[in-house]
Amino acid sequence: MRDNPQADxxxxxAEATFREAILPHLPADKKYxxxxxxxxxxxxxxxxxxxxxxAEAEIAALSELLGQSVVDNDPDAIKNLNKQFAEAIRSGAFxxxxxxxxxxxxxxxxxxxNRLAEVNPKAISEGGNDRR
Amino acid sequence: MDxxxxxxxxxxxxxxxxxxxxxxxxxxxxxxxxxxWLLDVTVNGTSLETVLRTDxxxxxxxxxxxxxxxxxxxxxxxxxxxxxxxxxxxxxxQWISKPFFIMRRVGGTAAGHKIVRNDAMGGGRKVLAxxxxxxxxxxxxxxxxxxxxxxxxxxxxTPALHRVAEYRAALDAxxxxxxxxxxxxxxxxxxxxxxxSELVLCHNDFRTGNYMVTEQSxxxxxxxxxxxxxxxxxDIGWFCAKCWRFxxxxxxxxxxxxxxxxxxxxxxxxxxxxDRNAVLYWEVMATMRWAIIAIKQGDRHxxxxxxxxxxxxxxxxxxxxxxxxxxxTQEAGNA
Numbered sequence: 334m335r336d337n338p339q340a341d342x343x344x345x346x347a348e349a350t351f352r353e354a355i356l357p358h359l360p361a362d363k364k365y366x367x368x369x370x371x372x373x374x375x376x377x378x379x380x381x382x383x384x385x386x387x388a389e390a391e392i393a394a395l396s397e398l399l400g401q402s403v404v405d406n407d408p409d410a411i412k413n414l415n416k417q418f419a420e421a422i423r424s425g426a427f428x429x430x431x432x433x434x435x436x437x438x439x440x441x442x443x444x445x446x447n448r449l450a451e452v453n454p455k456a457i458s459e460g461g462n463d464r465r
Numbered sequence: 466m467d468x469x470x471x472x473x474x475x476x477x478x479x480x481x482x483x484x485x486x487x488x489x490x491x492x493x494x495x496x497x498x499x500x501x502w503l504l505d506v507t508v509n510g511t512s513l514e515t516v517l518r519t520d521x522x523x524x525x526x527x528x529x530x531x532x533x534x535x536x537x538x539x540x541x542x543x544x545x546x547x548x549x550x551x552x553x554x555x556x557x558x559q560w561i562s563k564p565f566f567i568m569r570r571v572g573g574t575a576a577g578h579k580i581v582r583n584d585a586m587g588g589g590r591k592v593l594a595x596x597x598x599x600x601x602x603x604x605x606x607x608x609x610x611x612x613x614x615x616x617x618x619x620x621x622x623t624p625a626l627h628r629v630a631e632y633r634a635a636l637d638a639x640x641x642x643x644x645x646x647x648x649x650x651x652x653x654x655x656x657x658x659x660x661x662s663e664l665v666l667c668h669n670d671f672r673t674g675n676y677m678v679t680e681q682s683x684x685x686x687x688x689x690x691x692x693x694x695x696x697x698x699x700d701i702g703w704f705c706a707k708c709w710r711f712x713x714x715x716x717x718x719x720x721x722x723x724x725x726x727x728x729x730x731x732x733x734x735x736x737x738x739x740d741r742n743a744v745l746y747w748e749v750m751a752t753m754r755w756a757i758i759a760i761k762q763g764d765r766h767x768x769x770x771x772x773x774x775x776x777x778x779x780x781x782x783x784x785x786x787x788x789x790x791x792x793x794t795q796e797a798g799n800a
Binding site: 362365366369370372373376412415416418419420422423425427428429437438441442444445446448449452453456457458 | 494642774777778781784791792
């Protein structure tokens, strides 16, 4: 058993300290690199704190969309199912005329927004607002 | 690598050059695909402020060589496009071990996040957007069939389907399945427009961040390494795509101003009205292209070929682009 504080806590406090104590004192030509370092630490901290149940839910949803039963304890299940899903989309199996089209899109949007919650939560949105 | 002795030797080798004194030479930041060096040099007693452009550690296989880029700079300069004047090109490896060219340096900034937040840039938002539209129209005045540019790729069977095939091949070469990008590519395939009647020179990276501007005016269109023959709407979609507005999403023309200001400038020069409804397709294509580039750049880091924090973080912009693709294809309907 590890001692606390662990990875996510350490990354969070390291990032906060870096932003408050170091970043303001750096010359202008180093700020971009420093902000990238802080951003990478923030993403890593969020990934450590992510919900493990999301992967199981993704496997279940993909299995349903592909009409397959879930194989227990397959370490590559999520990658293999996504590969099959990607191939099925390319072949037109989820075109707008298909009854699974909306469900597939909803699944994709959920997965994308789960990843956005880790890398850029402010970007999560429900649609564009362009005035074409 | 110290390139100064090689640059001095090269300039002295030129027939028209008798004396050379390099007064400043340093690598400029940015440029994942190529390097830009600030080069101040006195040639035959005349001071020149220039930029030397050469290859980076690794380059994308679909970008042009420096020699080809130089030929395009010359063509664009002669066509009246505002580009830095190209001065000299060398493809001989004896000078700095790789090809390079030297062009006049133009003033201003190319930093997109600064440009979109400054109302005064380029003479004001409307003026800048209109000017950019005019510049793009001048680029598109260069029609397919120019002997000097016969190395440029021709899209087959159509500009749209050429890209769909290219991006699918890129996904096949990457290690991770990308169902959301496949979703977008299927939509792009099913909704692809017909080939245009006349192919034009497309800049293919015409966006905020790739032009230089002062508070007075636009000073130069940069970064031509992806230029090719294509559908003019490719450039219009790339310029207007949400992913190139640097957070100023309400200003749909490159984060600078309203679309109509940009379109008006373009139409003033071409005399042809832009098909507003057709632009959305090319914005989906633009967003797809940026996602594919981000995956390729991420792979350069992940593979260990070029460990880089910037490349690693670029890989993580993909979900935002995927969300845009899902939203835009839903807005457009079909397929």
